[in-house]
Amino acid sequence: VLRAVFSRTFPQVVRISACQHSTIPAPNAHPDVHFNKIFINNEWHDAVSKKTFPTINPAMGEVICQVAEGDKADVEKAVKAAKDAFKLGSPWRRMDASHRGLLLSRLADCIKRDAAYLAELETLDNGKPYAVSYTVDVPMVVIHTCLISLSLKTALITALVCYQRLKPLLLSLKLHFGIGNGGGFPCWCRQHYPRNGYHGGAAIASHMDVDKVAFTGSTEVGHLILKASSSSNLKKVTLELGGKSPNIILSDAKMEEAVEQSHFALFFNQGQCCCAGSHTFVQESIYDEFVERSVERAKKRIVGDPFDLNTEQGPQVDEEQFQKILGYISSGKRDGAKLMCGGEAAADRGYFIQPTIFRDVKDDMTIAREKIFGPVMQILKFRSLEEVIERANDSKYGLAAAVFTQNIDKAHYISNGLRAGTVWINCYDVFGAQAPFGGYKSSGIGRELGEYGLDNYTEVKTVTIKVPQKNS
Secondary structure (H helix, E strand, C coil): CCCHHHHHHHHHHCCHHHHCCCCCCCCCCCCCCCCCCEEECCCCCCCCCCCCCEEEEEEEEEEEEEECCCCCCHHHHHHHHHHHHCCCCCCHHCCCHHHHHHHHHHHHHHHHCHHHHHHHHHHHCCCCCCCHHHHHHHHHHHHHHHHHHHCCCCCCCCCCCCCCCCHHHHHHHHEEEEECCCCCCHHHHCCCCCCCCHHHHHHHHHHHCCCEEEEECCHHHHEEEHHHHCCCCCCCCECCCCCEEEEEEEECCHHHHHHHHHHHHHHHHHCCCCCCEEEEEHHHHHHHHHHHHHHHHHHHHCCCCCCCCCECCCCCCCCCHHHHHHHHHHHHHHCCCCCCCCECCCCCCCCCCCCCCCCCCCCCCHHHHHHCCCCCEEEEEECCHHHHHHHHHCCCCCCCEEECCCCCCHHHHHHHHCCCEEEECCCCCCCCCCCEECCHHHHHEECECHHHHHHHCCCCCCCCCCCCCCCC
């Protein structure tokens, strides 16, 4: 059932119809921001240092609000509260697993209740189209929370310290609605280090009383976290470090479907997906047609106000990412790739970039090797299956991949040869909360979702009891 839900949900965000618009509540483009502090032990706090930093609306380039900037001293407070919450005899420690599951179900209900407001905050804060925030992001949170609640025959970690590097607003509001404001949790600890959080992150990774660190971000920072963690208490670490995911189109693929799904695979979320299909390989006999149709589709992509329900693509998350992507586009031109469309800023203000496509891309070009994390499609040509498998694997990343073909034997052959944690066949970005997700090589360590994901947050204990034997 879940696979069917996600299969329907993700393709619809490529172009939401007028009929679907009627089911989405009209957004408020100026939602109130209630919480911008650090949340520790069910209370909101200023940073110990009293420092704040601005969080920016990427569509306008304007300050939304000032957010508390946590540091090592705030980490110490949060870790102490988390440790106290898990003490022997604490309310959470003594709570029955079914009651824990009930609390998480209650949290899911609170998120669903306030879905429109949460979607508005998400769009205000990171520029994602509101239609996507409302129909994809918030429902995914609800589904995942519900499934975790069903798994609480399992002992979950009870008090968490979370390192959120960039954008705190949505996470803060989830905490408020579900936990901090009467959700019923006896104690819950969470920490936000939205930006300039190097010292706070280092303090968490190296802290002797933190038993688990989960990080999503760059490979470089992942290495630093591993190093800091191993030098402290050998804590569990899971890392999701993105990728340069190959999307392989065979000559027998259904062309219209392959073009649309490949467009979605790359341009969804402004190209800011860890598993974006950014390494597009197309078999030589259909290469020209695929490029032509992909360019035609990209030129129709609606870029603009993320609160407009017709918008498919909003701004990049911040100015730093905006400039980085433009730099990659310039490198593609210098290296000799042929720019087919886009390649420039898409507005006079905000961090909008035109949907961009390069053809005649070679394996050694910078845009073909590095993770761009933006709306820039690079289309490479290949001949044989063996060739494309070898070239697709010639990368330091291995998060995800896709194959488009009507031949199931070829699909199995390629998917078996690819070194990637997830391989989609004739689809892309289809997620189920029960399906493990994570990467090979420099794309990370460990898995999210499914039983593998829960394993990262539990410990196995063996207790052996001597049973008295009856005297002979």
